[in-house]
Amino acid sequence: MAERTSAGLLSMMLEPTPAVAMTLPAEVREKLAELELELSEGDITQKGYEKKRSKLLAPYIPQIQGVDPSLQIDNRIQASSQVVLPVSKHNKSRAGNARDERFRSDLHTEAVQAALAKYKERKMPMPSKRRSVLVQSSVEACTPPDTSSASEDEGSLRRQGRLATSTPYQGHSHPAVEHWFNRVIQGSSTSSSASSTSSHPGGRSVTNSATHAALNANATATALADLMAHTQLGVPVNSRVSNKIQQLLNTLKRPKRPPLREFFVDDFEELLDVQQPDPNQPRPEGQQMSPLEGEPLGVVTNWPPSLPAALQRWGTTHPKSPCLTALDNAGKPVYTLTYGKLWTRSQKLAYTLLNKLSSRNEPLLMPGDRVALVFPNNDPVMFMVAFYGCLLAELVPVPIEVPLTRKDAGSQQIGFLLGSCGVTLALTTDACQKGLPKAQTGEVVTFKGWPRLLWFVTDGKHVVKPPKDWHPPVREASNDIAYIEYKTSKEGSTMGITVSHSTMLAHCQALTQACGYTEGETITNVLDFKREAGLWHGVLTSVMNRMHVISIPYSLMKVNPLSWIQKVHMYKARVAVVKSRDMHWSLLAQRDQRDISLSSLRMLIVADGANPWSISSCDAFLNVFQARGLRPEVICPCACSSEAMTVAIRRPPEMGVPPPGKAVLSMSGLSHGVIRVDTEEKLSVLTVQDVGQVMPGAVVCVVRVEGTPFLCQTDEVGEICVSSGSSGLAYYGLPGMTKNIFETIPVKPSGVSIGDRPFTRTSLLGFVGPDNLVFVVGKIDGLMVVSGRRHNADDVVATALAVEPMKFVYRGR
DSSP: OHHHHHHHHHHHHHOOOHHHHHHSOHHHHHHHHHHHHHHHTTSSOHHHHHHHHHHHHGGGGGGGTTSOHHHHHHHHHHHHHHHHHHHSTTTGGGSTTHHHHHTTOHHHHHHHHHHHHHHHHHTOOOOOSOOOSSOSSOGGGOOOOBOOOTTTOTTHHHHHHHHHHTSOOOSSOOHHHHHHHHHHHTTOOOSOTTOEEEEOTTSSEEEEOOGGGGGOHHHHHHHHHHHHHHHHTTOOBOHHHHHHHHHHHHHHHSOSSOOGGGGGOOOHHHHHSOOOOOTTSOOOOSOBOOOEEOOOOOOOTTOOSSHHHHHHHHHHHSTTSEEEEEEOTTSOEEEEEEHHHHHHHHHHHHHHHHHTOEETTEESOOTTOEEEEEOOTTOHHHHHHHHHHHHHTTOEEEEEOOOOSTTOHHHHHHHHHHHHHTOOEEEEOHHHHHHSOBOTTSSBOOOTTOOOOEEEEOSGGGSOOOOTTOOOOOOOOOSSEEEEEEEEOTTSOEEEEEEEHHHHHHHHHHHHHHHTOOTTOEEEEOSOTTSHHHHIIIIIIHHHTTOEEEEOOHHHHHHOTTHHHHHHHHHTOSEEEEOHHHHHHHHHHGGGOOSOOOTTOSEEEETTTTSTTHHHHHHHHHHHHGGGTOOGGGEEEEEEETTTEEEEEOOOGGGOOOOOOEEEEEHHHHHTTBOOBOOTTSSSEEEEEBOOEEOTTOEEEEEOSSSSOBBOBTTBOEEEEEEOTTSOOEETTOHHHHHHHHSBOOBOTTSOBSOSOOBEEEEEEEEEOGGGOEEEEEESTTEEEETTEEEEHHHHHHHHHHSOHHHHOOTTO
């Protein structure tokens, strides 16, 4: 009780009178208003509010002397009630929401409702002109302004009425009050943007400051109700304040943001005004194209019946022949895998997978099961052993990337593929397994979206030697699935493309014939050995022909872009498989190495030759390295597709093929889907190089991109389709998409199909040019249609590379 009494007395002492409040500095008044706002919103306790308020008002207590005692007593009574109530036992829990409770008294609610009803009946017009603060009344009956906030006390208006009627201030004005009147008359009183001014019946105006009423809708409604109550009593209302309150109410009624539907309102007039095609736009004028057949697939005597049979032959007849050389990040050879070692290590792994892994006394794996291969890009030796070990065990390898983190978005799509393939076992190396994230039990965590996997390390100490009477089942190539290669679409989804044993063998034979591979050749592979051209040339076809592969890891290329050229010179490599980016990087670093020669190369395969801008890298590379033994006819671009595998490749010069071709095409014509030859002097042209001839044993045609797959005309751009025994079979577990992509039947303009032979869509946009050379100008994934005209993402890249950045490319544009 003593604490509450002392707190009330302190608050009474520090409660400023109206006159004193107006003489406080502006910054003090602002801080007081902030304190009241924090208290009303529950951001500060009552005790903290009193402490801070006392500290602010302490220096100004002497100014209270000389003010009418009745005003001080009334204010102190109000302050005392405010201090005692929150700390009482009944109201302790209301400290946080005292602001809300103050506006819920029945008496006040009834008064507000009555005022609103009266206001609706009268429909009082809002004054449009500003009235004078001083109404026609005597100066002797003045009541100084009250600076207490409208949110501070629900009875602020009644308190003013009580002051005006029961204890009016008589006599001459206090100097502070006169000073306040002078400030009002001069128009310098700007204590609040939402203050309300009224007059009591006795005469002089009474100003009720509603500074913080604008910060809360409840306080605003209360202030408006009080204002209308004054109007009902015949008290003049300040028009400026009334207008501000009305504006504030309109603002509170207005939603903070437009409704969601307004963001999706279509302009139907624009939709109805469909842009009509330009009648003068170029249209195809050539004849209907005919399917283009490649040279027949030759019959090779003594050709192995399958890829495992080829490994068995070379592993037993040429066990010491080098198969694969791996390099470290410094470019030094760390290990050379021979064909004998590849054969024996693959046998050990196959025997271990089939006989030493069990679950509940039953074999964990059966022939035909899918197995994930998780190997880093710098360890081709272990990957090759695991891949051929799965083939010998008649398991289906599914090469994937090493997951980076537990919630990696890319690995989530890979996990979906593994789950759809029913993968339960993952093969990896000891070093890779140690780098994977672990659970508290020490086991590899289950990555997000992945099925639960058993991880098996394929290092030598984990595999066992098979007994002498055990031999792997080496059979002829069949239509059973040999491996599954993953593909990521532009939407980010991952699909698995199935490749059968017969398809794998046919593709190796077609590449051998097209590239002229011979036994014992050395090939330098810069590509990823787990998929696409890096897998086809560096792991499959190389073993079929007993070739020696020098694998260049990507980590080495980032440190030394010239490493692949150095290895070509060191090992006298006859073939190199690169991308245009590798050629571009080597140009930037070629000044650091002068004693190199590329005269041993007979074929430089550019795996991404389908990109229109790859020609710039090829031309620049030739200009620099022609003086170091590189012949122009050695550069052989090729076009690849994950579904159709190798679509076309330029043949090496010794095969007597026509010279390479270039096409200078109008960009405007290409945007309309037609081919128009232009001149190189113009900026609006696209120069593309051919990607060679159709693969042996394949048939190629070009169909329209949209709708029914009609055959294109000879001067029309369309999607290239391939029918071959060396293409992929299907998307694993996706029969609907498989039918659309792998089972396309081209149709003639008359509506008759060209035959029953299904074609595979390659997602490559192009045409067949002179000498039966295939040209590619873009991809379906990069196609953009704007106002009926086609543009390709590769063209945007080429344009950005062609301009001078300092003149045309601006930051933030």
